[in-house]
Amino acid sequence: MAGDDDIFSRLSPRTRTLAGLVLALSNLMVVLDLTIANVSVPHIAGNLGISPDQGTWIITSYAVAEAICVPLTGWLAQRFGVVRVFTLAMAGFGLFSVLCGLSTTLGMLVACRIGQGICGGPIMPMSQTLLMRIFPPETRNRAMGMWAMTTLMGPALGPIVGGYISDNWSWHWIFFINLPIAVLCVFAAQALLRPVETETAKVRIDKVGLGLLVFWISCLQIMLDIGRDHDWFADPTIIALAIMAGLGFCVFVIWELTEEHPVVDLRVFRHVGFSSALFTLSLCFGSYFASIVVIPQWLQMSMGYTATWAGIVTALTAMAALFTAPIAARMMAKTDPRLLISCAVAWIGIMSLWRAHWTSGIDFYGMALPQFIQGFALPFFFIPLTTLSLGSVLPSETASAAGLQNFVRTMATAIATSLVLTEWGDSQRVSRAEMTRVLQPEQTQSLLSSLGLSPDQIRQMIANIVEQEATVIAIDRVFFISAIILFVAAAIVWLAPKPVGEVDTSAAH
Structure with a gap:
């Protein structure tokens, strides 16, 4: 040396x-x-x-x-x-x-x-x-x-x-x-x-592989980003983007598997441990990042929070993670990483279920508590998942596996952002329509009219209340779906075999 x-x-x-x-x-x-x-x-x-x-x-x-x-x-x-x-x-x-x-x-x-x-x-x-x-x-x-x-x-x-x-x-x-x-x-x-x-x-x-990578990812992301505004597959543009993304992905996979020096080494997916760990990582990271996107927007647009206080609510999870990161690193040497990951992901899922019961009347501390408690589990899935995935491949494949891991994790955040905002918007529209059908506006209008409000003020007040409640019902639905995804991810990780020996994580990023 x-x-x-x-x-x-x-x-x-x-x-x-x-x-x-x-x-x-x-x-x-x-x-x-x-x-x-x-x-x-x-x-x-x-x-x-x-x-x-x-x-x-x-x-x-x-x-x-x-x-x-x-x-x-x-x-x-x-x-x-x-x-x-x-x-x-x-x-x-x-x-x-x-x-x-x-x-x-x-x-x-x-x-x-x-x-x-x-x-x-x-x-x-x-x-x-x-x-x-x-x-x-x-x-x-x-x-x-x-x-x-x-x-x-x-x-x-x-x-x-x-x-x-x-x-x-x-x-x-x-x-x-x-x-x-x-x-x-x-x-x-x-x-x-x-x-x-x-x-x-x-x-x-690998110029061809790089070109194909840029092509299918760009088509997919444009489709996800503009799909909400174009009524999805009712629009020929979205259908065309979906077909191009699908064909581009298929050609990309075939090319990369046959290329001697691929830009993304897909051959590492032959390792069951790597594949299951990476799939778990993408589900967990996507679900976690989805909450980072929707919570601040909901708090500012519907709950009257400033950007600063919305940021504090969002950041409490990562703050708690700072306390348990050293403990997670030490426990890695003594505990089966699959157990740590499974328990941590299930813990985050339980916190997501807790948040699925938020209401428009919730105060700051009611939101801060599950956010902070969730953070304690983050290092227990993030650090062991890196070790488990890289420990499942050959030493010569560690660098390729680490690069692919970071690529999938970053893509998971982008795709999850688009999907969760789509689901949130769709749920808002459905909830708004359902509440409008069962409302009894005559009683409400007569009550508010007796308080001295004009007809325009009454209509605006009812519309604001319906919008606020539809928004919180929609965000609860997002959290509920996230919880289900996390519980599935907690089970999938057990498909990976237990890693043996020391794992070189220096190539991870």
Whole structure:
């Protein structure tokens, strides 16, 4: 291991510590941007003159672009060098953040969010790769622990920071604040990490596979995003997008399974443990992220909460996770990871059932309690699932499996966002129609009229009450469906065989 010793000797302990802090900060910024816009969607929608449904494209466009770019990370690192790719990605992320903040139309904002996602995709795995490269084995766990804490802190800080900025400044600043951090990380990376740059080589890229990947994912996501506004399969455009996404996916799978150097190595799915763990991860992460999307919108549009307080309610889950993350890591060495995962996912499902009984009269503490208690279980499914999935593949396949895992997790958040908002909107319409049928407006109108309200005021008041109750019934339905999905996921994980021996999770991101 003389080569490794030579790399470690190139950096002094002080330089290594500073570099570790810069890499953790860069990871925090990218993870933060995944959730910081969630609570700001109503503000952005109002300012740009679009519906909140259209505003969610800001979330999904970033997630999809990031997911598409993740499989390219390994090729980019081999072709241009880890430090160079990290630096350019940070610079691009900062540039597109400024352009997002300057956007005046939805089209411009979505395009710039796609640019953000493309540049942000390599930052997370590259920061982890560089940490593994600059820290010797005896201090690596501590460095990776610091990095993992930023991954958990991002979802916690995102809604609070986004809410505070939207309420007190302007939504534009949720993007502008990335610029000084990006500039700091670019200059620090050049000053501190240049001695540990990796060697480069001209490596062939699977251009056909990449093109097919972009094609079918784009068709699928556009279909999911605009389907709500086009009455789904009643519109020929949606049918065409669905056919193109399905055909593109089939051709992509066939090509990747026969390609010698695929952009996404689908062969790892032959391992039952990996497949079941990844399926469980996508269901759990999708259900968890769905609540991060719908809760702040419901609180702001229907319950009268400011973006700041909506962010606090949303962030309580991730805050609680910070307390149990070290315990989950220690228990991994002594406990069957399938048991930890199954119990944790079932716990989150029970919390989702609890939230399925929320009413329009619920107070802050009534919402905060299940949100906070749910957070204790997060590390017990997230950390063991990573180990279980990577422990089910061959050591030579670990990097490919880790990249595929991150790709599926990111896609799950984008697809879940579209699906849950569709279900929420449909449930609202059904509940509103059912309540309208059983209302007895004559009695209500005579009662309100005796209080001195005009006919217009009475009609508006009844309409507001019906809308508020229909919205809360719809969100309860979303939570109930999420609970069922989580209970199914808790059972599926047992299809995976128990991992044996130590698992190298250094390639996970």
